[in-house]
Amino acid sequence: MEARIDRKDLFVTSKLWCTNLVPERVRPALENTLKDLQLDYIDLYHIHWPFRLKDGAHKPPEAGEVLEFDMEGVWKEMENLVKDGLVKDIGICNYTVTKLDRLLRSAKITPAVCQMEMHPGWKNDKIFEACKKHGIHVTAYSPLGSSEKNLAHDPVVEKVANKLNKTPGQVLIRWALQRGTSVIPKSSKDERIKENIQVFGWEIPEEDFKVLCSIKDEKRVLTGEELFVNKTHGPYKSASEVWDHEN
Template sequence: MYAGLEFYHRPPKAGDILDFDMEGVWKEMEKLVNDNLVKDIGVCNFTLKKLNKLLSFAKIKPSVCQMEMHPDWRNDKMLEACKKNGIHVTAYSPLGSQEGGRDLIHDPVVERVARKLNKSPGQVLVRWAIQRGTSAIPKSSNSERIKENIKVFGWEIPEEDFQALCSIQQQKRVLNGEILFVNKTDGPYMSMADIWDHEE
């Protein structure tokens, strides 16, 4: 569990990252539902291992799982597992973010589909997320792009173009958590693979 946002731009020191008492935290969250304080509870950045563990003891299933998802990181296995268990998926960084140096907005496939459909690359990426059955939370600090990013209803990406967007070979997380969570000498996460339960 993460102890505070002030650590965002430097590696964690010993003690910054606490062991994750999943069962204890979930039980407290279930109480919030039982006390009618919230309607739904959910998780984010889960792996198959974490999801299966949660489902093994949860009396109330998570309603939603939020995770990074875009054509460069489809994370099909988690999407499948959530669908199978009736858990809604929210795709964060649906435009591929801008953090990792890869510019998904200007990917040739994305640009080609956008030109063909007379939409913007941003709209194509948000629509792609919706057609996969997820919701999507694109972020923009620009009012015109915010308005543009919501115009993703009443039209569809045709199947062949949808599949082309599902075929980008290089699959890599942009927000891998390394800077936030990895402390190589004093865990609990000694490597990026540790964070993601070695599931890449």
Template sequence: MAQSQQLKKDESVEEAYFTLRSGHRIPALGLGTWKAETNVVRDAVYNAIVECGYRHIDCAHIYGNEKEVGEGLQMAFDAGIKREDIFVTSKLWIKSCVPEKVRPALDTTLSDLGLKYVDLYLIHWPICLSEDASSPPKKGQVLPFDTVGVWREMEKLVEQKLVRDIGVSNFTVKKLEHLLANSTIKPSVNQVEMHPSWRNDNVLNYCKKENIHVTAYSPLGSSSTDLFHAEEVIQTSEKVGKTPGEIMIRWLIQRGVSTIPKSSNKERIKENMRVFDFKIPDEDMQKLSSVPTQKRTNPGGELIVTSEEEKESILREFWEGEL
């Protein structure tokens, strides 16, 4: 029976961070705030930082709660936490994905968060929608995405010291290739969906080759994947003596991937942090990487599909074979 390998204290601390191409360090584990209710996210952010030791908060304008996230951050700073010790990620929404809207969008985020800079600013999706776009959008509301023009404005944010690192989210290998060929400051991060039911190996391997760090969202899958009852997860959980959630988060970290599980529950937030005192043995890592069902749970159809009849072809074209 395989057993977890215990980490020495210094190894545990070291594994809590990954180094980006810029030299800055990103925490291996962060608190996601997607769908976190405005009336609870403030306390969740504060508790995660002050009581549970989190050092990465992931947010976005479209989540509609950056003001409350900012309040939670300020509470943590008032409690003695230093700003430079907290890594804050935010994202440029698709209705602002035109060059002239990049800086104003960041200004809004900084104002809402009450910060002078964010550590990482991501292009949320490689999509551009008109201001009046519905969900799902109508034909004519999905606009051409000017990757190079938007990225040049992102680069300016680094030069202006409003952002320490810039990156992308939901980018395929082909989109990354295009960006790398047309950029001065290369993307530090690609944030993508990743869990045992969607390993995303193609993107992960390419990003490792190009020194682009990968952050995983939806690390525990979704209700449709039911990974908490997957045989591979349960068997590893029982062998290693850790919960299924801890196993899935640790699996990502051992792949060299940081992750941002979302929770407003204090006990779950604590549980998610208990992943730095053990290692999953190689044979169990392989088992977790062999879950047969591989399916993306967040293809973004509500953002780009303008016709149900053309849904399959639109998504296939958007994901460029990575669906």
């Protein structure tokens, strides 16, 4: 007999992609997602990046493929999805403090969640504190760092892991949980997925937590460069411009 899962026991989330960041596309994009998932509603719907791309944009984008983003108009349509019962909550991803402040000036529904890159090598303190101030829950992605800077091999992380008889990955995930965020680790290996679940029922001692927090910020894993940077034609000619842009 095939086991059935009650819908209320599932938490389903999806994201609005950059090419659909225009008010008239918000609802059709969500309706397509609902059709694909064969659902009547989803629990959380994010804006994936606060930048709009032209349909068929290249990676990296060519001239004219990064378009103006009507943040206020798009968010209003996101709010309408909540009002109509198609979405339980709405959220954002990869926002800066400046962009969050701009959104909150017109929003009638405060984002429920802000998803951002966060790990001891990129603590993202400013937006983290801004979210806490406004009661926005934070979800940390890329909690282990990147292939270029895999924090599971960082000597500080390894030392804490050995002391606690845990894996470095478990320590990094537990660090995020103790910081007050939810966390979304990624792995294609069954044994690692099982390890990543074993992060409850124990804590990193305060002194070790502080040591992990002292790891120097180096660089983010996802800079947005591949999606948004055109070094010749702009509007963003470097990854730093993507994150420092005030609009």
